[in-house]
Amino acid sequence: MSADLSSLEEKILNDYQRDFPLEPRPYDRIAGCVGITEEELLETLGNLQNRNVVSRVGAVVKPQTVGASTLAAMKVPKNRLREVAEIVNSFEAVNHNYEREHSLNLWFVVTAPDEQGVKDVLKEIENQTGLKVIDLPLVTSFHIDLGFDLKW
Amino acid sequence: MVIDGTDERLLGALADGLPLCPRPYDEVGRWLGLSEGQVLSRLRRLISTGVVKRFGVIVRHRELGYRANAMVVWDVPDQLLPGLAHKAIQFDCVTLCYERPRRQPDWPYNLFCMIHGKDRKTVRRQLDRLNRQTGLQDCPHDILFSGQCFKQKGARYHAAPELKCGAA
Numbered sequence: 001m002s003a004d005l006s007s008l009e010e011k012i013l014n015d016y017q018r019d020f021p022l023e024p025r026p027y028d029r030i031a032g033c034v035g036i037t038e039e040e041l042l043e044t045l046g047n048l049q050n051r052n053v054v055s056r057v058g059a060v061v062k063p064q065t066v067g068a069s070t071l072a073a074m075k076v077p078k079n080r081l082r083e084v085a086e087i088v089n090s091f092e093a094v095n096h097n098y099e100r101e102h103s104l105n106l107w108f109v110v111t112a113p114d115e116q117g118v119k120d121v122l123k124e125i126e127n128q129t130g131l132k133v134i135d136l137p138l139v140t141s142f143h144i145d146l147g148f149d150l151k152w
Numbered sequence: 153m154v155i156d157g158t159d160e161r162l163l164g165a166l167a168d169g170l171p172l173c174p175r176p177y178d179e180v181g182r183w184l185g186l187s188e189g190q191v192l193s194r195l196r197r198l199i200s201t202g203v204v205k206r207f208g209v210i211v212r213h214r215e216l217g218y219r220a221n222a223m224v225v226w227d228v229p230d231q232l233l234p235g236l237a238h239k240a241i242q243f244d245c246v247t248l249c250y251e252r253p254r255r256q257p258d259w260p261y262n263l264f265c266m267i268h269g270k271d272r273k274t275v276r277r278q279l280d281r282l283n284r285q286t287g288l289q290d291c292p293h294d295i296l297f298s299g300q301c302f303k304q305k306g307a308r309y310h311a312a313p314e315l316k317c318g319a320a
Contacts (some may be wrong), residue, residue: 018206051215053216055211058202059171061204066163095303134258
């Protein structure tokens with residue numbers, strides 16, 4: 001589905017990916033800025049969420065400041081891709097899981113309270129799938145994520 | 153900075169998103185046994201100290217029509233990596249940039265950039281420019297476009313309570 005955004009939706013998405021109002025009634029503040037009521041704004045955001053355009057209003061946490069995480073990759077035979085992806089998905093610690101076009105074709109992020117927790121999940125995925133998991137933990141992050149510019 | 157257990161619980165509570173109700177911070181506070189003011193001051197501190205890089209609406213690129221999502225990787229000499237990474241992040245198309253370890257023989261690359269674009273042609277064009285202007289073209293590289301997305305949600309560092317906007 002490609003999103004047909006109204007100009008109002010586009011403005012909300014462009015302006016509030018960062019610096020979300022930190023005050024008791026943030027949605028009321030945003031509504032005032034874009035010229036609608038708080039109720040209409042909440043409805044618009046709920047609607048964007050139902051259409052899967054918006055994941056959530058939330059915090060992007062700097063890697064390695066809270067808990068531990070890693071990027072992991074697997075070489076999965078094509079005919080097992082869906083089955084293995086489902087096993088990987090079944091772990092609550094997995095938050096992103098993508099197919100990529102490469103011999104290492106399944107890529108996912110594992111997040112846990114500590115490093116041992118991450119290693120345990122990777123080991124368990126290896127056990128349950130019989131496939132090797134390549135562990136690519138972050139060494140350095142060079143980019144501050146400022147959100148996504150809709151005007152590209 | 154030091155993050156305490158309450159900060160972790162707060163971030164955990166936000167993993168499913170700030171509730172869509174008139175007093176969302178009050179609602180989150182109720183789940184955690186904090187006042188609205190305490191939730192707000194903790195969030196402000198987490199943001200000002202850089203633990204939270206960004207607080208706001210998190211969009212899904214694909215549904216916005218940015219269907220080509222490429223992970224571009226290079227094998228860069230270790231000592232040149234920070235300089236090249238800093239050049240790469242000057243490009244608007246680069247949304248994330250990381251150093252990660254090589255894992256020979258399976259994985260020879262140590263520099264990772266995410267590039268999002270409307271289509272593959274655009275992404276390849278952006279990558280060509282980036283490669284030429286940074287000097288990264290001389291390093292072995294590969295481009296991994298994403299296929300199916302099997303899962304995408306907020307990171308869960310901690311068990312989160314049920315996140316509903318209750319009438320309570």
